[in-house]
Each structure stands twice: as C-alpha cells, then as structure tokens.
Amino acid sequence: MDTVLAITFKGGVVLAADQSNARSIITYQSNIDKVKELSSHSAIGVAGPNCDLVNFTQYIAKNLALYRLNHDGLKLSTKAQANFCRSKLAEALRKGPYQVNVLLGGYDEDVGGSLYYMDYLAALEKVDFGCHGHASSFCLSIMDREFRKDLDEEEAINIIDHCIDEIHTRFLINQPNYMIKVIDKNGVRISKFGGDPSDT
C-alpha cells in the first residue's frame, strides 16, 4: 500500500513517500517517515512492512557507518551503496527475504544526483525517476511526460506534487500525508511533510 516516488534533478535527487502506517482496516499512524538517511549524502525510500523497513534500513545504514570507521572516513559512492544494498537483498533472498521495495538516491561530487531502483527480488537499475507501490500505475505516466534532464529542484518537487495530487484524486487508499526530502551537495534535508514524524 506504500507509495515511494523519486526524481533526479540537476545537482541532486528528490525522494518522497507516503506517511501512513496501516494494516488491514486500521491506520496506526499517518506521520511515519519512510525516507531514511543512509549517509550524509544518500537516503532510501522504502515500501514494505514496517518491520522490514526499519530492520533493513538500519542494517544498511550501520554497515555503511562501519565501513567509514574501518576505512578512515572513506565515503562510498551512491553506486557502491546501491550495489551493497542489492547484494544484501540477494543474500537474504533465499534465506529470509526482506520484503522491501526501495528507491535509493544520493549525491556524489563527480556524478551529481543519482537514483537507483531496487525491488525485493534484488533487481537493481539506475534510473532518472521511479515509483514503487500501486501509485506507480498513476504516477509513472506523469513522470514520463514531465521529466526532462537537468530539471532544477523546484521543478522536480513540482512533478512530485503533481503525482501526489493524482494519488489523492484517483487512488482508493487514503494517503493524506507525504514526506518529501531533497538530497544535494549540502546533504539530506526535509523539504516538506504532511505529518510531523516526531509528533508522538
């Protein structure tokens, strides 16, 4: 039921996800943050059961931190992080799979913004934009139509807003709140959200 959206722009990536935590007929909360920071300049938008979302993101994030500690602060490129992520999904696949679909976005000085699409079967592809969840039926066509190379940040967020509007109009499931984060040379920051995650 989760929705994760992402678009690359000139100098970064925008990642967005809905904020509903629900099961069966009940919404537990509508302010969770499904876009988790992995490192100073990368984040991962996750669709899937809450347990796997938390377990998987923390596992990857802490392993990346361990890598930095073991290697004198060396930062892994977004491509390396994405492939590392994929290798962990692949390893777990025939043992106890993580049921997560993921969009990993990051900023590197030499490459700019880059976005990687991963599914729970450990497929990996570098993409300009992507979505996970039922929303993709509504949103991919919007992104296909409106995406251009070298958008600026505002234009990219605009496209995300169009997608969210469409979901609000046409998607059966109620997903009132969305968390939108931007990754650029300054790092990962929240652009806007519908529900405050720190509001317990």
Next chain:
Amino acid sequence: MARRYDSSTTTFSPEGRLHQVEYAIEAINNAGTCVGILAKDGIVMASERRITSGLLAPAKTSEKTYKLCSHAACNVAGLTADANILIDQARIYAGKNHYVYQDPVPVEELVEHVCNYKQAYTQYGGLRPFGVAFLFAGYDKHHGFQLYQSDPSGNYSGWKATVIGANNQAGKSLLKTEYKEKAPSVQEALMLAVRVLNKTMDGTAASVEKMELFKMTVDDKGKCQHHILTATEAKDVIDSVVAESASAGDS
C-alpha cells in the same frame, strides 16, 4: 637465550620479541631484490630475476610480478609457494569486493586484508608465519597511485620508494640520496630502479635476463594499465642507465 622462546610463534621472548616472525623476515633477506618507486604519473616496480639453473624453463609470465585486480599488482620477495596463497587471498578479496560494491576496492583496504591474514599466523594456530614480503602497487580514485610494503608480521606502510629482499639496505640508501623531493616521471623512475638493482646486485652486470621491469599507469580514459617491459624496452632503459653512468665522470 633466544633458544627457549623462538620455537613458537605465539610466545613472546623476555625482551618482548616474536622470534619466529623475525626469522621469517630474515628469510626474505635471501630472496631476489625488489624495488618500488612512486612516480608522479604511475608506479614502477623492478625485480631481480634469480636464475638458479640453465635447465630451468623460462617463466611464461613472471615469478615476481602478479596482477591482483584491474587496478593493483604486487611484487614478491621470499617463498614463492607462500606468496601464491596470499596472492589468491588478495585476488578473491578484490573480486568479492567488486561484486558487492561494483566499484574497485580501495588499494589500502586490499593491502590491509592480506596483512590481517598474515597477522593471524603470528598470533594463533601454532603455524609458522608466511615467509613473504610484498610490494603492492595500486591506483584508486581516493588516493591516486600508492605503493605499500608488507612483511611477515602483517605490518604494512606506504612508501614513495622502497626496496625489499637481498641487499635492501644498500638499495634504500641509494634511494635516500637519489629520490628527489619532487616525484620523478615513470621513465626517470624506471632508470632509478635499474640503478638501485645495479647496486644491490653488485658484482653482476645489468642485463635484461636478470631484471624484470614493471610499470603501472592510467590511460586517458582512467583505466589502469599494467605493463611488464618487453626485452627490447627493458634493454633501452638499461642501456640509457649504462650510458648515463659512463659519462658521469666526464666534466
């Protein structure tokens, strides 16, 4: 005194030394010399080829220089059989790393892995240490060209220029005077390496059969190039060194 404390790797002597490890390091001082020199646009490694018998079939590749992955290579001084095990370790590690991250392994990480493997044999298992010293040459985008030396203890350090194997002290003292503050070009480094080998192999005349010259550079697409000099190319370098030293005395 050392007698009582030198038969086990896992025992310190009263002076705080590990004799087995030190003896392993000694073993390497009998091996063919290897020189490594960091140039500003590459790395040069030169080694002495010890020809023990005229009946020996000439090696098709090399018995001193080994490619570890697309961007790293090493030179060996010591027990070749021991070296083969460690080189396998390095190659597997570099390959696995590339599978997981799809990025070339940072050179220091590769060196540290081999060294950690060596260290294990100085602390537990009751097995003897590896009798090998390596010169690792590699290139990565984090630190550019790098030269590392490692020994049986599992210690490693980065160098601008260094020598391992027989007569390495003589070689090192020559490097101290001749390696300029400003890094040499690859061509200059090749000539310096030949001069060092001439010194460590003193007595024997420099010749193509007795020396192996290797250089690592990066092409304009950023791809690492490994090259063991052909007989003709090596001869050119040796000849220019001989010519230079012949005219050195003239004013």
